[in-house]
Amino acid sequence: DTAVSQTPKYLVTQMGNDKSIKCEQNLGHDTMYWYKQDSKKFLKIMFSYNNKELIINETVPNRFSPKSPDKAHLNLHINSLELGDSAVYFCASSQVWGASSTDTQYFGPGTRLTVL
Amino acid sequence: GDSVTQMEGPVTLSEEAFLTINCTYTATGYPSLFWYVQYPGEGLQLLLKATKADDKGSNKGFEATYRKETTSFHLEKGSVQVSDSAVYFCARDTGFQKLVFGTGTRLLVSP
Numbered sequence: 001d002t003a004v005s006q007t008p009k010y011l012v013t014q015m016g017n018d019k020s021i022k023c024e025q026n027l028g029h030d031t032m033y034w035y036k037q038d039s040k041k042f043l044k045i046m047f048s049y050n051n052k053e054l055i056i057n058e059t060v061p062n063r064f065s066p067k068s069p070d071k072a073h074l075n076l077h078i079n080s081l082e083l084g085d086s087a088v089y090f091c092a093s094s095q096v097w098g099a100s101s102t103d104t105q106y107f108g109p110g111t112r113l114t115v116l
Numbered sequence: 117g118d119s120v121t122q123m124e125g126p127v128t129l130s131e132e133a134f135l136t137i138n139c140t141y142t143a144t145g146y147p148s149l150f151w152y153v154q155y156p157g158e159g160l161q162l163l164l165k166a167t168k169a170d171d172k173g174s175n176k177g178f179e180a181t182y183r184k185e186t187t188s189f190h191l192e193k194g195s196v197q198v199s200d201s202a203v204y205f206c207a208r209d210t211g212f213q214k215l216v217f218g219t220g221t222r223l224l225v226s227p
Binding site for chain 1: 158215222
């Protein structure tokens with residue numbers, strides 16, 4: 001059973017296009033995240049949602065717009081794609097959210113985005 | 117700010133060798149510390165974690181001890197296998213479920 005799934009797995013597109021990546025978790029978790037992993041494997045959080053509300057927004061260009069239609073889904077829409085957006089994007093989820101929580105984050109398999 | 121520093125890779129070992137991957141963190145607050153592993157073509161998986169000083173996390177033969185005095189959380193394994201070849205990420209939390217990751221260390225184990 002897939003816990004955190006992402007579609008598509010690979011995405012190749014031209015500069016200037018608009019694209020979306022979808023994420024779904026079937027773990028019943030309250031919190032979901034988007035991370036970006038660059039070509040050097042550096043991993044950085046982009047967004048976090050708790051119960052469909054935006055909690056963390058880490059200095060990400062406003063061309064990136066996350067949307068959480070319900071607790072189980074967190075989609076990432078990217079407008080006007082640029083070469084520098086090429087990366088692997090990981091979705092993750094965790095059970096609870098809060099300052100004292102050390103809850104484990106579960107990661108999806110990643111979406112490799114290539115902008116030409 | 118909060119950060120994590122890992123040794124640069126790749127680390128290349130023969131099967132059954134002893135592994136150490138160093139990790140240090142900035143000492144703001146009392147973070148929980150984590151090691152995640154990324155196998156080729158896959159997402160990250162939690163390998164082990166420790167939530168307070170002197171805690172030892174362990175899983176699949178890997179161990180790491182939370183050392184507050186040296187702000188370190190080094191990953192060790194007594195005898196690596198080819199199947200351990202992966203990228204290993206050290207991470208700390210910064211409160212409110214925000215994880216900060218190190219840059220990752222690639223481990224290559226040859227038969």
